[in-house]
Amino acid sequence: MSADAAAVAIKVRRPWFGERLLSGRVLKGALGLLLVLVAWQVSVPLVGLPEYFYPSALAVWRAFLELIRKGILPVYVADSLGRYVTGVGLGTLIGVSLGLLISLSRTTARVLAPLVNFLYAIVEVAWIPLFVIWWGYGLKVILVALIYVVMFPILYNTLVGIRTVPQVYINALRSLGGSRLQVIREVLVPAALPNIITGFRVGAGFAFRGLIFSEMIAAKTGLGYLIFEGTAHHQTARTIVGMICMGVLWLLIDNVYLKPFERATVERWGTVVAAEERR
Amino acid sequence: MSSASRRLVDDLSGAIPFVMALAGWALLSNYGNVPEYMLPPLGQMWMRFREALVDGSLLRHVSGSLYRLAISFVIGNAIAIPLGIAIAMNRNVSDLLRPVLTFFQSIAGIAWVPLAVIWFGIGMGSVIFVITNTIFFGAIYSTVIGVQMIPKTLHRAVLCHGAKGMQVFTELILPGALVQIILGLRTSMAYGWRALVAGEMIAGSSGLGYMTIEAVQWYQTDTVIMGMILIGLLWLMLDRLLFAPLERHTVARWGLLQR
Amino acid sequence: MRPMRGDRLRRILGHRAVAVTLALLVAWGAFSLWADWAGARKLTAVELASARNGRINVAVTLDFGPEAFHMMILQSIGRLIEVKGDTAYLMDVPVDEARSLARRYWVRDVAPWQGR
Numbered sequence A: 001m002s003a004d005a006a007a008v009a010i011k012v013r014r015p016w017f018g019e020r021l022l023s024g025r026v027l028k029g030a031l032g033l034l035l036v037l038v039a040w041q042v043s044v045p046l047v048g049l050p051e052y053f054y055p056s057a058l059a060v061w062r063a064f065l066e067l068i069r070k071g072i073l074p075v076y077v078a079d080s081l082g083r084y085v086t087g088v089g090l091g092t093l094i095g096v097s098l099g100l101l102i103s104l105s106r107t108t109a110r111v112l113a114p115l116v117n118f119l120y121a122i123v124e125v126a127w128i129p130l131f132v133i134w135w136g137y138g139l140k141v142i143l144v145a146l147i148y149v150v151m152f153p154i155l156y157n158t159l160v161g162i163r164t165v166p167q168v169y170i171n172a173l174r175s176l177g178g179s180r181l182q183v184i185r186e187v188l189v190p191a192a193l194p195n196i197i198t199g200f201r202v203g204a205g206f207a208f209r210g211l212i213f214s215e216m217i218a219a220k221t222g223l224g225y226l227i228f229e230g231t232a233h234h235q236t237a238r239t240i241v242g243m244i245c246m247g248v249l250w251l252l253i254d255n256v257y258l259k260p261f262e263r264a265t266v267e268r269w270g271t272v273v274a275a276e277e278r279r
Numbered sequence B: 001m002s003s004a005s006r007r008l009v010d011d012l013s014g015a016i017p018f019v020m021a022l023a024g025w026a027l028l029s030n031y032g033n034v035p036e037y038m039l040p041p042l043g044q045m046w047m048r049f050r051e052a053l054v055d056g057s058l059l060r061h062v063s064g065s066l067y068r069l070a071i072s073f074v075i076g077n078a079i080a081i082p083l084g085i086a087i088a089m090n091r092n093v094s095d096l097l098r099p100v101l102t103f104f105q106s107i108a109g110i111a112w113v114p115l116a117v118i119w120f121g122i123g124m125g126s127v128i129f130v131i132t133n134t135i136f137f138g139a140i141y142s143t144v145i146g147v148q149m150i151p152k153t154l155h156r157a158v159l160c161h162g163a164k165g166m167q168v169f170t171e172l173i174l175p176g177a178l179v180q181i182i183l184g185l186r187t188s189m190a191y192g193w194r195a196l197v198a199g200e201m202i203a204g205s206s207g208l209g210y211m212t213i214e215a216v217q218w219y220q221t222d223t224v225i226m227g228m229i230l231i232g233l234l235w236l237m238l239d240r241l242l243f244a245p246l247e248r249h250t251v252a253r254w255g256l257l258q259r
Numbered sequence C: 001m002r003p004m005r006g007d008r009l010r011r012i013l014g015h016r017a018v019a020v021t022l023a024l025l026v027a028w029g030a031f032s033l034w035a036d037w038a039g040a041r042k043l044t045a046v047e048l049a050s051a052r053n054g055r056i057n058v059a060v061t062l063d064f065g066p067e068a069f070h071m072m073i074l075q076s077i078g079r080l081i082e083v084k085g086d087t088a089y090l091m092d093v094p095v096d097e098a099r100s101l102a103r104r105y106w107v108r109d110v111a112p113w114q115g116r
Helices: A005-007 A017-021 A024-047 A057-068 A072-102 A106-121 A126-133 A138-161 A167-175 A181-219 A223-232 A238-265 B003-031 B043-052 B057-089 B090-108 B112-121 B125-150 B152-160 B166-203 B210-218 B221-252 C005-014 C016-042 C070-077 C095-101
Strands: C053-063 C078-086 C087-094 C108-112
Touching: A005 A017, A024 A057, A024 A072, A024 A223, A024 B090, A024 B112, A057 A072, A057 A238, A072 A223, A072 A238, A072 B112, A106 A138, A106 B003, A126 A138, A126 A181, A126 B166, A126 B210, A126 B221, A138 A181, A167 A181, A181 A238, A181 B112, A181 B166, A223 A238, A238 B090, A238 B112, A238 C016, B003 C095, B043 B057, B043 B221, B043 C078, B057 B090, B057 B125, B057 B152, B057 B166, B057 B210, B057 B221, B112 B125, B112 B166, B112 B210, B112 C053, B125 C108, B152 B166, B166 B210, B166 B221, B210 B221, C016 C095, C016 C108, C053 C095, C070 C087, C087 C095, C095 C108
Parallel strands: none
Antiparallel strands: C053 C087, C053 C108, C078 C087
């Protein structure tokens, strides 16, 4: 076979899920988790504190089973997820629409930017008391808070992205006879899209924490409420179940949906800055 | 237009949206049908601000919040950075602990508040614990990544040139990971600030977050909005006056950050 | 060489997000079907026939003593009269609520009750 044919015949294969699962690093990571669990369990008799103060790993496991048996945990997780998906979805829609609307005129974007910056600096948790005064406790407040939390990073990043589009591109399109709408569609949106998506990822992250927080304050179901309720009834093991579920849920959301989405869009389009490095 | 006057125009135009917002606010609250508990008039806000300033409560809350933040930031980073470097120096240990650290980073902050209340009761102890916790896990995660990101070839090169023990640390690890560590300072502070406000709301007995959530009970919207504005201003000052210059003078200047 | 349609489909399905979502949907669908079947067994059509005005009195038996969470659910669907041990007695529960209550896996049995 000639060298060319041989080169064509070689295909590069991505390791499939099973192979990656059994790789050395994953196993070592699992071992690390196991060690932490064992250390936790062993430390309980050593520390000698009452169970509501320092529950053992086994107590937490039993609480987990109990919460599932009684149907509490699935409902809480479903409620939290439902609120999260709704909030993030609506927030993204509103954030992107508002961002594009504002950037219809570059001067509007530049003028409004300081106000957006300032409002963005008011941490999302700080808006919750105001929302509670406006709408009382309950589901509406949680949704509004989530929408706000997601909307702002997207809005902020959209404005930043639009602002950094080099004027030459816009001028080029205009001089070729492009209308304002075409400028938006052909130049501004594609240029700002990486920023929008990064803003989306940041917003999704803040929204998750915001969800837990607002559930602690203003909800009667949900993971945040579970974390809070456990300590209120001296069932600290349940609180820890809630915390662990929260962590696992976030890791799933981030690794199954958010990171691959960002990788498939932003990184492929060549703007490789991990969202961890942006605020 | 000279560049100086153009800068002046730029700065002035930056104030335009605020002026417009304030004008809209005044219009709505004084002439719109908006009830007072939803949007207090500007005059009332100003009076409330002066009141809180004069009776010292504002100063108390602000200084309390900043104090708690500072302590937690220092303690959290002081423990996390050396620990992170120590963990990351050994490839096996860091592979072992990476998932654990990732997991803890994902529940950092707010989720710990109820547990902190059980351990430390309501008040400063809980709040400091939660913020320190947040900053600790954020910083250790960044530090470990920073050390791990050092290219293997550099490591081998340094060893090749005869570096031993301490030298590897000062010549390779520290400068190599510094970028990530400094970036981590900023992001862990961002999360820590949120943890501060949220923690004070649930488990605090003083501070801006506490002041804001307390006012909800009495429908004192003016206090709530005042608290919010202060929270925004403080974060802006912290971020723009402290961390942005830090980043500019170190990481960006070393050409290691693309903005 | 143009990519074949099969390749494109495989590429989309191979995405982690798509595969996981599909798996979750399938699992949820299967569970839903099971719940329907189990619910029909606990609260049979014959028992439902005793409903009056679309409402029925039920005795809900759980595998454990009801907690605040369960009380909240029970109170939202009807008038909670009393709780004896693991069983809660409700009156004036709309028929579809009774049916969806029976579907829940933590409910051991839902039986009609003559009320008080």
